[in-house]
Amino acid sequence: MTRLPARFLALLWFFCGGWGSSFATPTVQVRLQVAPATHSFACEYTFSLPATDTASVVRLNLNRQFSIQHLTSSQAIRQRVVRRYYPYFADTMQQVEVRFLAHLRRARQLTFTYSGTLDKNLRTAQVMEFSGHSNWLPFRPLLEYEVIAYSLVVSVPPAYQVRSATPGQHEHGQWTFRGTGSAVEITALVAPQFQQVASAKGPRILVIKAAPPLLARDTLLLHKAEDIIAFYNRSLGAQDPITRFSVLLPGTNRDAFGLLDNATVITYSDFDVSKKDELLILAHEISHKWWGYGSVHDETEWLNEAFATYASLLYLRASGDSAGYRTELAKRVKSAAGAPAISGFDREQAPYPLFRRVIYDKGTVVLAALHARVGTEKMCAILAKTAAEKVSTTAGFLAVVAQVSGPATRQWLGAELRH
Ligand SMILES: [Zn+2]
Numbered sequence: 001m002t003r004l005p006a007r008f009l010a011l012l013w014f015f016c017g018g019w020g021s022s023f024a025t026p027t028v029q030v031r032l033q034v035a036p037a038t039h040s041f042a043c044e045y046t047f048s049l050p051a052t053d054t055a056s057v058v059r060l061n062l063n064r065q066f067s068i069q070h071l072t073s074s075q076a077i078r079q080r081v082v083r084r085y086y087p088y089f090a091d092t093m094q095q096v097e098v099r100f101l102a103h104l105r106r107a108r109q110l111t112f113t114y115s116g117t118l119d120k121n122l123r124t125a126q127v128m129e130f131s132g133h134s135n136w137l138p139f140r141p142l143l144e145y146e147v148i149a150y151s152l153v154v155s156v157p158p159a160y161q162v163r164s165a166t167p168g169q170h171e172h173g174q175w176t177f178r179g180t181g182s183a184v185e186i187t188a189l190v191a192p193q194f195q196q197v198a199s200a201k202g203p204r205i206l207v208i209k210a211a212p213p214l215l216a217r218d219t220l221l222l223h224k225a226e227d228i229i230a231f232y233n234r235s236l237g238a239q240d241p242i243t244r245f246s247v248l249l250p251g252t253n254r255d256a257f258g259l260l261d262n263a264t265v266i267t268y269s270d271f272d273v274s275k276k277d278e279l280l281i282l283a284h285e286i287s288h289k290w291w292g293y294g295s296v297h298d299e300t301e302w303l304n305e306a307f308a309t310y311a312s313l314l315y316l317r318a319s320g321d322s323a324g325y326r327t328e329l330a331k332r333v334k335s336a337a338g339a340p341a342i343s344g345f346d347r348e349q350a351p352y353p354l355f356r357r358v359i360y361d362k363g364t365v366v367l368a369a370l371h372a373r374v375g376t377e378k379m380c381a382i383l384a385k386t387a388a389e390k391v392s393t394t395a396g397f398l399a400v401v402a403q404v405s406g407p408a409t410r411q412w413l414g415a416e417l418r419h
Pocket residue numbers: 005006007008284285288304305308
């Protein structure tokens with residue numbers, strides 16, 4: 001079974017100018033109704049742009065397997081649903097398109113409802129997995145990982161429960177969750193019951209499992225997650241530490257991925273962090289809480305995947321396994337040898353193995369070389385600043401490097417990335 005840490009995150013070019021109170025994210029409201037008996041669902045989806053965004057058209061891609069029942073926008077001058085090929089999925093999607101008056105003085109908003117059935121690989125006898133890899137949500141083309149503020153209300157039959165990345169509220173069969181995360185990463189696990197282990201002190205860390213029984217390895221998973229988060233919080237996460245985190249285990253046996261919203265979904269039902277590879281996956285996915293602002297559509301995905309990989313290796317070394325660190329780094333050095341430059345790398349044209357060599361492996365090797373050049377204290381400062389500022393471009397990262405380590409290191413790094 002291939003276990004590729006998969007986390008694809010996005011470009012936020014429209015606000016890469018800065019963070020803080022001045023930028024505004026779109027708002028999404030999702031009302032999800034789930035019928036476990038038929039594996040089906042219905043969803044009402046409302047997308048709102050901030051009032052400062054004067055876009056004249058909003059397009060949202062949706063899985064073509066779902067049927068759209070109703071589309072409304074009181075401010076629209078035209079609305080339609082078309083089919084469009086989406087190269088990133090190598091598939092056709094249906095696209096909701098709503099056009100607004102160019103000089104509309106109100107926030108643009110649209111709502112539509114759709115219904116469908118969850119694929120077999122997204123459910124078991126116990127659980128239905130609505131997650132970042134379920135392709136159940138609409139997203140703007142090329143912006144599947146744009147940051148949005150969301151509310152999620154899930155209605156389920158009385159015998160069922162719901163869990164998400166954030167703690168929710170439950171009343172009369174309705175489960176409500178709120179958070180900030182990527183557009184496609186809003187998560188709802190639906191099952192008759194959940195098992196849970198929670199940290200006794202420090203950040204509130206939960207391991208939530210859809211199918212019984214809880215095993216010793218689930219408790220080990222909790223303790224390793226505590227250990228990893230404690231290490232990150234005093235190193236790369238020092239300026240933006242994790243205060244709560246959920247490890248979601250749906251048991252659907254497909255892949256593993258991290259979420260911006262302080263959570264990771266690990267679908268393997270035999271996931272066991274006493275194995276080094278699986279411990280590294282956990283460390284990689286947790287670190288995506290910080291490493292998720294590059295684009296999945298261009299070279300800046302190295303800001304996600306190389307950084308998450310390097311973070312996991314740093315954890316390995318910090319946990320006392322220096323030999324493991326050297327072995328893992330040597331694998332990446334070997335893989336990166338002769339690979340094309342990161343700067344200007346065109347992932348759309350590259351076969352997947354080459355993409356892995358450049359974005360994951362070569363990127364990791366470049367970060368290790370930077371670490372060797374500037375030393376641990378400055379490397380830690382660089383990573384912490386990059387994380388806290390949610391850097392989304394290579395130029396932005398080079399600027400952080402220059403601020404912490406000076407222009408000569410920035411120039412050196414720029415050359416490494418072009419090499
Ligand atoms: Zn990843």
